[in-house]
Amino acid sequence: MVENQIRPVCSGRCYPSLIVQCRDELATGITYRGTQRSPATVVRYMAALSHAFGVAVKEWQWLEDSPMRKVKKPKESRGRVRFLDDDERERFLIACKESSNAWLYPCVILALSTGMRQGELMGLRWPDVDLKVGAIILHETKNGERRRVPLSGLALELLHEHAKVRRLDTDLLFPGNINAQKPIDLRSAFENALKRAEINDFHWHDLRHCTASYLAMNGASLAEIAEVLGHKTLAMVKRYAHLSDGHVSSVVAAMNAKIFGASNGR
Template sequence: MATIETRTTDTGEKSYRVKVRLKGYPVQSATFGRLTDAKKWAAATESAIREGRHFKTNEAKKHTFADAIDRYSADILPTRFNSIEQRNRRPMLEWWKAQIGHCVMADLTTATFAQARDSLAKSGRKGKPLSAATINKYFVVAKDILKRCVNEWHWLEQSPLRDGRVELPELPRGIVRFLDDGELSRLTAACKESPNDLLYPAFVLAISTGMRQSETMNLYWREPENPPTETAWGVVNLSEPCIILHATKNGDRRRVPLTSLALAELQKLAKVRRLDTVLVFPSPTHPHKPIELKKAWLNALQRAEVNNFRWHDLRHCTASYLAMGGASMVDIAAVLGHRTLDMVKRYAHLSDGHITNVVERMNTRLFGSV
């Protein structure tokens, strides 16, 4: 409850001292020259305390955005993200700290972040603007910090980035490049005929599983004593049979099934594996490092007459073939290791035939054959 004490100076001027006392909270007080102002403040403060808003506002005045970044770097980054994501986020955190770290949390507005967005867009190398994807990544980090400030630390009442209040550049529609039947046949043959014995099994594994290049090239026959900290890696389990990816780009642990030709190729490699390394695809000169397949890969592409195609596009092939085979977007996201469906929407048009069949089956069940 609130109490108001009237004070009179020697000159006869009156002031009103307000104290708000609520059980479990520290006493809040303020002095006003008018009784009406004192009553309004008392009512507003008491209401804000009961609703959990008052002390958040106080905390917002005590801390800067740099304080939030430091706490996030110390408490959140090492515990919630793997080493790959930590490495990716640290330069972004440093940029935010240099840009608006001096701002008191209470002073952060949508305008603050809109100006930061514009500065970020101009900070590319050689005078080129940063890509929309990169700008969005910076704001993903900022949103995560502000979310902690609101929900966990109670340094803010609301995030200035909530509900998309700062407009970010639209991400370009992803390009889907996959091999047609002729290209697939020619490139498969070229990889199989390559002087590099590891190109063909790596190619088959990549296109069969949809794994990223770093995930494919950093596979081990058993868990290494010193697993890599700066890249994705996994372990082959032929008895299951599957691959367990212990570290991935998005930080999730993932199980990848092994079937058909991919399984057969790994079984062949297991029989002739080198004893000086536990890597599945080791370098011939540095056994504890993955092999570099770039030269062999480019030669295979040239021999197969496949143009405008990268190793990463093998991942698009996997997703595209799954879509054309009737897999749902949820299935494709699970295979590729995406947390959301946004990244796999680019393959939706390839499953139109499957969707048509689903709708047709539903209508047949409801109304019978026409």
């Protein structure tokens, strides 16, 4: 039945111009939040449609070729890089520690220390946490692959303390107050902490940008940052390249010194 519904539309009549029209309507449309869709969002829609056409071509043989090949994708922005400077981070962590929600501070520390996504962090379960070794195994990630997350320092200390008061009616690390089988919602506590710390234009996902930025500024390579964040390629972490310029310069200087010997700057 589905095949009969789609074939009249797609049998040699999938005009790229129709897809272009839909693309442009998406790009100029307003979301339920009252904002215009970003080019990145439109690209995600197009990726889903492209996958559907790919299946129709390769597996079902409904089409000889995908019309998406002739449709240009919107140019995405270079990517947001918003991280807390030293002063902002100090104010924010103080506000988190003083929050009426006792779990906000350890969750923020864990996010900053590991670069885990909000969904990954909130979905953590005790069987996946090894406090002796200092590691977390994420079974469900955005790219579909398991990822080992190292734990150390303050984050590990806080989890040791948290384990002493863990609830017995759920294996979630951070269960909700009403329903222990669902993760806690820290949205209000997080936003209130930002207000008290007088920090603007900052979202939970930016904690992940903080991790990547701090890694870059402390000499981590793009490949190392990608591994920590769980990216398959370096494309997503190139936005942090400028923050590691000093590290790159020192690496090049060390190479030149070894090959050509020390110089007096001439």
